[in-house]
Amino acid sequence: MHNDLLAVTSQMRAHIVEMLAVAGSGHPGGSLSATEIIASLYFKHMRIDPQDPDWPERDRFVLGKGHAAPALYAALAMRGFFPEEELLTLRKLGSRLQGHPCRTDTPGVDMSTGSLGQGLSVANGMALAGRLDGLDYWVWCVMGDGEIQEGQVWEAAMSAAHYGLDRVIAFVDHNGLQIDGTNDQVMGVEPIDAKFAAFGWHTQRIDGHDLDAIDAAIAAAKAERGRPSVIVCDTVKGRGVSFMENVVDWHGVAPDAAQAKDALAEISAAAPEGGRR
Amino acid sequence: MNSATREAYGAALAELGRTNPDVVALDADLAGSTKSATFGNAFPERFFDMGIAEADMIGTAAGLATCGKVPFASSFSVFATGRAFEQIRNSVCNANLNVKVVGSHAGPSCGADGSSHQAVEDIAIMRSLPRMTVVVPADDVEAYAATIALAEHQGPAYLRVARLASPTVHDEGYRFELGRADLLRDGGDVTIVACGMMVGRALEAAEALSAEGIEAQVLNMATVKPLDADTLEECARKTGRVVTVEEGSVVGGLGTACCEALSERFPVPVRRIGMPDCFGTSGEGNELLDYFGLNASHICEVARELCK
Numbered sequence: 001m002h003n004d005l006l007a008v009t010s011q012m013r014a015h016i017v018e019m020l021a022v023a024g025s026g027h028p029g030g031s032l033s034a035t036e037i038i039a040s041l042y043f044k045h046m047r048i049d050p051q052d053p054d055w056p057e058r059d060r061f062v063l064g065k066g067h068a069a070p071a072l073y074a075a076l077a078m079r080g081f082f083p084e085e086e087l088l089t090l091r092k093l094g095s096r097l098q099g100h101p102c103r104t105d106t107p108g109v110d111m112s113t114g115s116l117g118q119g120l121s122v123a124n125g126m127a128l129a130g131r132l133d134g135l136d137y138w139v140w141c142v143m144g145d146g147e148i149q150e151g152q153v154w155e156a157a158m159s160a161a162h163y164g165l166d167r168v169i170a171f172v173d174h175n176g177l178q179i180d181g182t183n184d185q186v187m188g189v190e191p192i193d194a195k196f197a198a199f200g201w202h203t204q205r206i207d208g209h210d211l212d213a214i215d216a217a218i219a220a221a222k223a224e225r226g227r228p229s230v231i232v233c234d235t236v237k238g239r240g241v242s243f244m245e246n247v248v249d250w251h252g253v254a255p256d257a258a259q260a261k262d263a264l265a266e267i268s269a270a271a272p273e274g275g276r277r
Numbered sequence: 278m279n280s281a282t283r284e285a286y287g288a289a290l291a292e293l294g295r296t297n298p299d300v301v302a303l304d305a306d307l308a309g310s311t312k313s314a315t316f317g318n319a320f321p322e323r324f325f326d327m328g329i330a331e332a333d334m335i336g337t338a339a340g341l342a343t344c345g346k347v348p349f350a351s352s353f354s355v356f357a358t359g360r361a362f363e364q365i366r367n368s369v370c371n372a373n374l375n376v377k378v379v380g381s382h383a384g385p386s387c388g389a390d391g392s393s394h395q396a397v398e399d400i401a402i403m404r405s406l407p408r409m410t411v412v413v414p415a416d417d418v419e420a421y422a423a424t425i426a427l428a429e430h431q432g433p434a435y436l437r438v439a440r441l442a443s444p445t446v447h448d449e450g451y452r453f454e455l456g457r458a459d460l461l462r463d464g465g466d467v468t469i470v471a472c473g474m475m476v477g478r479a480l481e482a483a484e485a486l487s488a489e490g491i492e493a494q495v496l497n498m499a500t501v502k503p504l505d506a507d508t509l510e511e512c513a514r515k516t517g518r519v520v521t522v523e524e525g526s527v528v529g530g531l532g533t534a535c536c537e538a539l540s541e542r543f544p545v546p547v548r549r550i551g552m553p554d555c556f557g558t559s560g561e562g563n564e565l566l567d568y569f570g571l572n573a574s575h576i577c578e579v580a581r582e583l584c585k
Binding site: 056060062102103104110111112113114115117118119120121122123124125126127128129130132133151152155156158159162163 | 328
């Protein structure tokens with residue numbers, strides 16, 4: 001399974017690069033940094049049925065950092081929510097794949113996001129509904145590190161703890177970069193785990209590209225009772241494409257054809273057997 | 278009878294609690310004032326006080342709605358629609374979720390709390406949002422019926438209710454229909470279109486005008502969006518003159534909505550009565566309504582002038 005998941009991450013990265021190159025705009029850096037988190041959820045941990053995207057007992061997923069939509073779309077397509085060919089329609093007029101996730105357009109998208117800071121509140125509402133309905137689904141929320149500069153995140157952090165929402169498991173994709181520079185230059189966010197701990201959350205801090213570490217952290221988060229759980233993931237923005245890694249300019253710029261070719265070659269070379277196209 | 282629309286909202290919400298297990302309520306530390314506490318006391322497991330955090334309240338309501346719940350999220354209208362505007366825009370309307378935003382203490386009739394607490398812009402900003410339905414009930418009877426109707430309506434909605442008690446203008450048997458204007462009085466000289474507690478003032482004005490020989494129609498436009506443009510046009514064709522009255526800014530509210538519809542369908546002279554692009558101030562509710570000309574005598578004055 002581990003090797004399969006590695007192959008999945010390679011395939012997702014290839015999709016991300018191709019989608020963005022064809023679209024001509026979008027956000028590669030934060031899509032590539034969140035790839036292992038999203039791959040682990042959609043291919044290993046989430047209870048979902050691609051044939052029944054609205055299954056009431058399914059796990060819910062909210063991509064707070066909606067600009068990482070290419071990573072989510074790649075996972076949804078690879079899981080069969082819609083055809084993989086459709087990925088190349090990203091951001092085009094008439095496509096079901098808007099630049100940011102839209103629940104009314106795309107099968108498998110549980111919540112429309114894109115305006116940063118709103119996702120965690122929505123995840124909390126989903127968890128409250130599950131509690132009222134006696135359902136045991138999990139609600140997963142992936143936020144960006146820049147995103148947690150939004151005050152609403154901390155309102156939601158407070159209410160998740162107040163209501164003891166132990167079915168909410170949040171990730172912070174801490175790649176350290178945002179549009180205007182590093183988090184430290186723009187608006188410091190550390191210590192992220194200590195902040196959540198002070199708000200009453202169970203916290204863990206891991207390497208967000210280590211699939212085993214993600215598994216272990218999810219297991220520990222699920223074992224926690226009575227309070228929500230956050231997994232702060234230290235990641236590399238642009239991970240897997242060397243010329244994008246840790247380069248702030250790759251937050252919101254698509255690769256051109258030549259850059260995409262280089263990126264795909266690098267992703268393919270790093271992929272395990274079975275992950276190559 | 279003759280109670281505040283917020284009281285009727287609370288009573289209707291509690292009734293919905295009994296009849297619809299999917300209805301849930303959220304508030305932002307104002308449940309006693311918005312009257313959502315009437316529901317909360319009866320159904321504590323379905324009531325969520327979110328603290329003084331309106332953005333989180335709307336987002337949480339949106340999450341509940343994705344799972345089939347019918348959330349009513351209440352606060353003072355300034356905070357519900359203003360502080361959480363972009364959450365309503367993106368997490369509710371753009372996501373097309375079945376969340377009912379309820380703003381109480383709207384307009385200067387909110388009273389002594391002053392301008393910071395008296396929403397004048399809420400109708401305009403809620404009306405500007407795609408997919409949003411906007412309802413401003415005239416009295417307690419209509420507020421009760423509108424609350425029930427909004428729970429049955431699938432989609433985002435904004436319900437505006439008032440702190441101040443006002444006269445009941447509808448019979449108990451009144452049937453509220455979403456999107457349908459309600460002609461309360463007929464006449465051939467001028468049409469007075471009103472919403473909220475201004476409907477009662479408009480009826481008062483029509484009575485006084487009649488004594489002077491001016492016969493005014495009074496059209497209760499409780500659903501400001503979608504506007505019942507057909508009925509409005511019919512009225513305009515009959516009288517040829519329209520006065521609009523609302524307890525909010527003349528910029529973007531009911532008066533603006535009527536002008537938009539009439540200018541495209543059947544242009545007639547229109548006069549808009551409302552807050553003249555200004556904020557409120559402190560005072561007693563009724564005193565403030567008089568101060569800002571939101572009363573029968575000012576409506577008469579404007580209608581009289583228009584009929585000259």
